Amino acid sequence: MCFNIHIEYPKKLIAEKNITCYKRVVRLKDEIVCNIHHLEVMRIDTSKLRKSILLSPYRYQQYKTRVLYRSRLVDNKCNGCIHEGLHSHSSLRQAEIKREDHYEKIIRCVIPKGAEYYYNPEEKEYVSNQLRTIKLVR
Secondary structure (H helix, E strand, O other), X not given: OOEEOOOOOOOOEEOOOOEXXXXXXXXXXXXXXXXXXXXXXXXXXXXXXXXXXXXXXXXXXXXXXXXXXXXXXXXXXXXXXXXXXXXXXXXXXXXXXXXXXXXXXXXXXXXXXOOEEEEEOOOOEEEEOEEEEEEEXX
């Protein structure tokens, strides 16, 4: 997933306080074959797991609640995109609008104080180098 750097916010920002945001994830409980975002078919056997698993919809990174995740922010100055980083939405409403299928759920998160991030006000999205998951909200 590519985060588009907004012309009004071209530079990396530092969070002066915790920023509440929302992350879309795919929740899988049972063995399932699904076409996530029409890109590839994925088979996951969760029969040996006690709980469901949460995966990011594009890179299939596993997420758990109440965990601090870290990533590099890698920007491509040529095309104005960030290809690495932790993507999130600035509001629950925006995350719901962007939800693409019924497998997607939403986790409330925070970008912690001191984290680096970019913001795109048109897309109402963040990309950051740190993201703390709080709880599943939808």
